[in-house]
Structure formats: structure tokens, C-alpha cells
Amino acid sequence: xxxxxxxxxxxxxxxxxxxxxxxxxxxxxxxxxxxxxxxxxxxxxxxxxxxxxxxxxxxxxxxxxxxxxxxxxxxxxxxxxxxxxxxxxxxxxxxxxxxxxxxxxxxxxxxxxxxxxxxxxxxxxxxxxxxxxxxxxxxxxxxxxxxxxxxxxxxxxxxxxxxxxxxxxxxxxxxxxxxxxxxxxxxxxxxxxxxxxxxxxxxxxxxxxxxxxxxxxxxxxxxxxxxxxxxxxxxxxxxxxxxxxxxxxxxxxxxxxxxxxxxxxxxxxxxxxxxxxxxxxxxxxxxxxxxxxxxxxxxxxxxxxxxxxxxxxxxxxxxxxxxxxxxxxxxxxxxxxxxxxxxxxxxxxxxxxxxxxxxxxxxxxxxxxx
Amino acid sequence: xxxxxxxxxxxxxxxxxxxxxxxxxxxxxxxxxxxxxxxxxxxxxxxxxxxxxxxxxxxxxxxxxxxxxxxxxxxxxxxxxxxxxxxxxxxxxxxxxxxxxxxxxxxxxxxxxxxxxxxxxxxxxxxxxxxxxxxxxxxxxxxxxxxxxxxxxxxxxxxxxxxxxxxxxxxxxxxxxxxxxxxxxxxxxxxxxxxxxxxxxxxxxxxxxxxxxxxxxxxxxxxxxxxxxxxxxxxxxxxxxxxxxxxxxxxxxxxxxxxxxxxxxxxxxxxxxxxxxxxxxxxxxxxxxxxxxxxxxxxxxx
Numbered sequence: 001x002x003x004x005x006x007x008x009x010x011x012x013x014x015x016x017x018x019x020x021x022x023x024x025x026x027x028x029x030x031x032x033x034x035x036x037x038x039x040x041x042x043x044x045x046x047x048x049x050x051x052x053x054x055x056x057x058x059x060x061x062x063x064x065x066x067x068x069x070x071x072x073x074x075x076x077x078x079x080x081x082x083x084x085x086x087x088x089x090x091x092x093x094x095x096x097x098x099x100x101x102x103x104x105x106x107x108x109x110x111x112x113x114x115x116x117x118x119x120x121x122x123x124x125x126x127x128x129x130x131x132x133x134x135x136x137x138x139x140x141x142x143x144x145x146x147x148x149x150x151x152x153x154x155x156x157x158x159x160x161x162x163x164x165x166x167x168x169x170x171x172x173x174x175x176x177x178x179x180x181x182x183x184x185x186x187x188x189x190x191x192x193x194x195x196x197x198x199x200x201x202x203x204x205x206x207x208x209x210x211x212x213x214x215x216x217x218x219x220x221x222x223x224x225x226x227x228x229x230x231x232x233x234x235x236x237x238x239x240x241x242x243x244x245x246x247x248x249x250x251x252x253x254x255x256x257x258x259x260x261x262x263x264x265x266x267x268x269x270x271x272x273x274x275x276x277x278x279x280x281x282x283x284x285x286x287x288x289x290x291x292x293x294x295x296x297x298x299x300x301x302x303x304x305x306x307x308x309x310x311x312x313x314x315x316x317x318x319x320x321x322x323x324x325x326x327x328x329x330x331x332x333x334x335x336x337x338x339x340x341x342x343x344x345x346x347x348x349x350x351x352x353x354x355x356x357x358x359x360x361x362x363x364x365x366x367x368x369x370x
Numbered sequence: 371x372x373x374x375x376x377x378x379x380x381x382x383x384x385x386x387x388x389x390x391x392x393x394x395x396x397x398x399x400x401x402x403x404x405x406x407x408x409x410x411x412x413x414x415x416x417x418x419x420x421x422x423x424x425x426x427x428x429x430x431x432x433x434x435x436x437x438x439x440x441x442x443x444x445x446x447x448x449x450x451x452x453x454x455x456x457x458x459x460x461x462x463x464x465x466x467x468x469x470x471x472x473x474x475x476x477x478x479x480x481x482x483x484x485x486x487x488x489x490x491x492x493x494x495x496x497x498x499x500x501x502x503x504x505x506x507x508x509x510x511x512x513x514x515x516x517x518x519x520x521x522x523x524x525x526x527x528x529x530x531x532x533x534x535x536x537x538x539x540x541x542x543x544x545x546x547x548x549x550x551x552x553x554x555x556x557x558x559x560x561x562x563x564x565x566x567x568x569x570x571x572x573x574x575x576x577x578x579x580x581x582x583x584x585x586x587x588x589x590x591x592x593x594x595x596x597x598x599x600x601x602x603x604x605x606x607x608x609x610x611x612x613x614x615x616x617x618x619x620x621x622x623x624x625x626x627x628x629x630x631x632x633x634x635x636x637x638x639x640x641x642x643x644x645x646x647x648x649x650x651x652x653x654x655x656x657x658x659x660x661x662x663x664x665x666x667x668x669x670x671x672x
Contacts, residue, residue, distance in 0.1 A: 112479075211472070247525065355530060356647070
């Protein structure tokens with residue numbers, strides 16, 4: 001889950017990193033009043049959970065009250081990167097002498113956290129392509145970064161002010177660890193004309209799994225495909241007419257790929273490894289609630305999942321009346337018992353081991369052209 | 371031969387008396403897996419399906435001896451369980467648990483590395499050497515002994531591919547699930563190396579999916595001289611690549627991992643790519659054909 005810029009900046013400030021003074025507003029009048037309090041010029045920044053706001057017109061500098069009011073009104077009415085903002089961050093403009101980049105992220109290949117420091121600005125990826133990638137410092141996840149090692153590494157980069165940059169990187173680590181973040185990124189990390197170092201942006205993404213384990217809520221990020229979670233299963237509505245219930249994300253994607261050759265999936269649904277009667281009933285109901293769904297394919301394996309118990313949940317929903325074809329390929333432990341339950345409930349059971357066959361049976365039943 | 375597990379592997383099961391642990395123990399025993407002990411704190415001294423249960427891993431190892439541990443433990447205690455296993459001297463672990471936060475997994479992985487051990491998972495179906503040993507949750511009926519090694523990012527897709535191969539009369543040497551989480555204990559390239567060193571694995575199938583860089587790195591390994599023929603399937607053509615937030619992810623992860631890029635990497639390395647799971651069987655059959663075998667350094671001499 002990604003945090004808004006202003007939420008991220010609050011965390012950075014608490015951790016001891018300076019950020020520009022600012023206020024979050026929801027309309028143009030408030031923006032103008034905030035500008036008056038902060039002192040002009042100000043920077044208006046739309047609060048949407050997407051990167052590349054600068055290139056997409058989501059960040060503007062304004063120099064007087066009327067301009068602030070009119071630009072704020074325009075920015076609040078216009079989608080940025082496909083997302084309509086409801087909030088603007090109004091910030092005091094800071095005089096920047098140099099733009100740096102600092103981050104803590106995860107290196108999935110080495111399986112360890114990584115500190116990054118380098119040249120910043122909005123063309124950071126272009127820097128990387130041309131060989132000006134940030135310097136990297138791998139961290140032992142059991143101990144966290146050792147201050148003296150970080151200082152020596154920062155010293156080796158030649159970037160200044162080295163002492164302050166070292167302190168800021170250790171503060172970023174504190175946020176990364178406390179939030180169980182996947183990424184804590186500041187770009188630009190601005191060195192001001194008076195020598196202060198200020199975080200002008202903040203991108204923080206936290207680990208959904210850690211939040212779920214801690215019982216904390218997840219937030220809709222406002223993107224196109226909305227991801228929903230129910231008791232370990234993942235659901236995304238996709239707008240087509242073929243409903244899908246799969247155990248495992250890989251099998252789910254393979255199934256979607258096969259369906260997409262002839263039709264459009266209504267959804268993606270991955271049950272996870274915790275199938276129960278209730279979970280499968282919930283899955284069926286959610287898929288059947290997709291507007292326009294004309295058929296459902298159940299593609300599950302009984303490995304860790306008790307599919308014979310899940311079949312009872314499917315039967316519960318079928319008993320309430322389902323007026324679209326439901327085809328199931330359910331294989332593995334207790335498959336025969338599962339088939340009996342599903343067949344008795346009016347589900348077409350495909351005993352073949354190939355998903356291709358099950359997809360064909362359903363699409364033929366739905367009279368989708370081959 | 372095989373990789374990671376065989377008929378001599380002595381397996382310890384942590385969480386053997388839980389709902390999942392107990393059911394899976396039944397299935398593994400039916401496959402002939404040597405389950406020598408179980409561990410559930412507070413259940414020491416009891417017996418589960420003929421397997422003695424201990425309170426501590428150390429006691430289980432001392433009394434029964436074990437080469438390998440299979441862990442069915444809740445996410446909140448996974449790190450402690452792994453630490454206890456390593457302290458007891460076990461150097462091969464399979465962690466089935468789903469839902470472990472990635473910060474915890476990084477610490478687990480570092481503990482495993484510091485101990486010089488190997489971890490498969492988390493969020494893996496485990497490892498099976500058909501006909502010899504199953505250390506995991508995969509439904510054994512779809513697996514048959516044979517010459518094809520499979521490494522899969524997805525658990526259930528590895529069942530599907532094995533089932534289709536078995537139905538076509540083609541068996542598997544060992545099937546390994548990498549684990550579905552962003553950080554896992556054993557890298558895809560390490561598994562390809564192990565398969566490459568196994569004389570009985572004549573073809574390796576890589577089952578990949580959108581996102582990450584595993585497929586790209588596998589393609590590089592092939593280009594650097596993997597001798598056993600590799601073929602690949604990549605799920606998620608129609609899915610949007612999970613674009614990492616901010617630049618940090620993209621910088622470190624070398625791109626977003628779109629399926630088209632992965633397929634291009636494989637094709638550049640000369641790795642055949644199956645268009646769908648069903649196409650894997652034909653490609654494997656072709657790679658197993660005598661003219662292919664004769665050009666391989668792993669030609670089977672009879």
C-alpha cells in the first residue's frame with residue numbers, strides 16, 4: 001500500500017528529516033489561504049498515488065493569490081495519471097541548489113535491504129540508463145545499517161554534505177523498519193542554497209502482508225483495477241463476461257491468458273491456500289456479482305486446499321439459483337468426492353488435467369466464437 | 371538421481387499436529403516420505419500417525435536424526451521456528467507458510483545464509499522427487515518419475531504442468547516450487563544449477579510469471595552455458611506488470627518484468643517458450659527426442 005506524499009512527509013519529519021512547511025487542502029479557497037500563511041511563491045502538488053506527477057502537470061509553482069486559486073481549482077478538476085485528486089498539498093517553495101536521490105528499498109535477488117544515494121531530479125531513471133545509477137549499500141536485515149559503515153560509504157560517493165546525508169539515510173532506515181516498508185524514497189532530496197537538506201518529495205510503500213498480519217486496514221489506492229481481499233483470497237474486477245475462480249495466482253493468470261484468446265475475463269480471483277466452504281461460497285457470490293458475467297470457470301487444485309470442503313460452498317450458492325453455466329476443473333486430493341458434490345449441484349465437471357479443455361468447455365457453453 | 375530430496379531424506383515436520391500439518395503428513399507418508407519426527411510445542415511425547423512428536427527441534431534431531439525440516443507454522447512465529455531449526459543443526463528447510471511479511475523473510479533468509487543452510491520458500495508448495503520423496507503439499511497423484519526437472523514460481527501451475535506431462539507419459543526428476551513471495555530463500559538460478567548438475571534430469575521446464583526478474587536471470591544463466599536444455603512458460607501475458615512504486619524498485623529490479631520482455635530474453639538465449647501450459651508437453655517431447663539427447667552433454671547412455 002502506497003502512502004500519500006503528505007503522509008510520507010509526516011513520517012519523515014517525525015524521524016528527524018526536514019520537509020518544506022505545507023498544508024493539505026481540498027478546495028481552491030483553502031489553497032489560497034494556505035499560500036497566504038506559508039508565504040508566496042508556493043508549490044501546489046496533487047495528492048494521487050501515482051508516480052510521474054511532475055511530467056503530468058500535477059505539480060505547479062504559483063506566485064500570487066489569484067494564480068494560486070485558479071491553478072488549484074484547475075488541478076482539482078483534472079485527473080493526473082488517470083486519478084482525480086481530492087487533496088492538494090500546498091508547500092512553501094524552497095530555493096534548491098542541488099537535487100539528490102536517497103532511498104531504502106529491497107533487493108529481491110539478494111533478499112536484503114538496500115540504501116541508495118545518488119543524483120536526483122525527475123529524470124532519475126534516465127540517469128540510471130545512461131550509467132549514472134545511484135550508489136548502493138546492502139544492509140544486513142538482522143542488524144540494520146551500521147552508522148560507521150554508512151558514513152564511510154557516503155564519504156566514498158563524494159556527495160555533500162556527507163555528515164548530514166549519513167544522518168538522513170539512517171533516519172530513512174528508521175522509517176523503513178518501523179513501517180515495514182517496501183520502499184522509502186526521497187527524490188529530490190534537496191540541498192538548499194543555505195546548505196540545509198530537505199525532503200521535497202516522499203514515496204513510501206508499505207508491505208500489505210505486514211499490515212494484514214498486524215490487523216491494520218488496507219486502503220484502496222484509487223487505481224483502475226481495484227484489488228479486494230477476503231480471508232486470504234484476492235479479487236480484481238476486470239469488466240468482461242467470463243468469471244474465474246482459481247487456486248494460485250500463477251494458475252489464475254494462465255487461465256486468464258487462455259480465456260483472453262477468445263473472450264474477456266470478468267475478474268481475477270485467487271483463493272490462496274485457505275479454501276473453506278465459506279470462502280468458496282463468498283468467491284462464487286463475488287464473481288456472480290460482477291456485472292455482465294455470463295459464465296464461471298472454477299480451476300482449483302487440492303494440494304493444501306480441501307477442495308471437497310470448498311465444493312460444498314459452491315453447491316450452497318448453486319442451490320440458491322445460478323442462471324449462468326458453471327464449469328469446474330478440480331483436481332488433486334479428494335477430487336472424486338469434489339466432483340460428486342459439484343455435479344449434484346449442477347456444475348459441469350471437467351476431469352481433464354488441461355486448463356485448455358476446461359476453458360473450451362465453458363466458452364462453448366457460453367457460445368463464444370472459437 | 372534428483373535434486374534436494376530423495377528416498378534417503380529424513381524429514382522433520384514442524385507444526386505436525388495442526389490441521390494442515392496433520393492432513394499433509396498423511397499424504398506425505400502415503401508417498402513413502404521418511405518422516406522421522408514432528409515438532410509441536412506442548413505436544414511432546416505424543417505420536418502422530420506413527421511419528422513421534424517433540425516439543426523442541428533440538429530434541430527431535432538428537433533422538434531421531436533428520437536432514438531436512440518442513441515447516442507448517444503461522445507467519446508470526448516463522449522466524450523463531452527457523453532460528454530453532456538452524457540451532458538444532460538442520461541445514462535444509464522448506465517453509466510452506468504464506469503471509470510472512472517481507473521484512474521477516476529477509477531476516478529469515480539472512481539467518482539461513484549465516485548458517486550455511488538452504489531454504490526453499492516461503493509460500494512454496496515444496497519439493498517432490500516422484501516415487502521417492504515428497505516434502506510439501508503438492509497432490510502426488512499428478513507426479514511420476516522421469517527425466518524432466520521443473521522449477522516453478524507458481525505452486526498450482528507446477529501441478530498442472532506435471533499433470534499434463536504425466537498424462538503424456540513423461541515423468542519428472544524433481545519438481546520445486548520457488549515460493550510466491552517477493553523474497554525467497556533459494557534463487558531460480560541456484561535451482562537451475564542443481565538441475566544442470568543432475569545427470570538424470572534431461573530437460574528442465576521453467577514455469578514463470580509476470581513481474582520480477584527471475585526469468586531474465588534464468589535466460590542469462592542459459593546464455594552463460596547451462597548444458598541441460600531449458601524450456602519456459604510464462605503466465606500473465608494479459609496481466610499488467612506490477613509496476614513497482616517509485617523509482618527505487620525499478621532501479622534495483624531492472625524493469626517491471628512484463629511477459630513480453632521475459633519471452634524476448636528467453637528467445638535471445640535460445641530457450642523455447644511454450645505459448646500455453648498445454649504446449650509444454652510437445653516441446654519437452656521434442657527436447658527429449660534422440661537427436662536432441664545426442665547433442666546434449668547429458669545424453670543418457672544405455
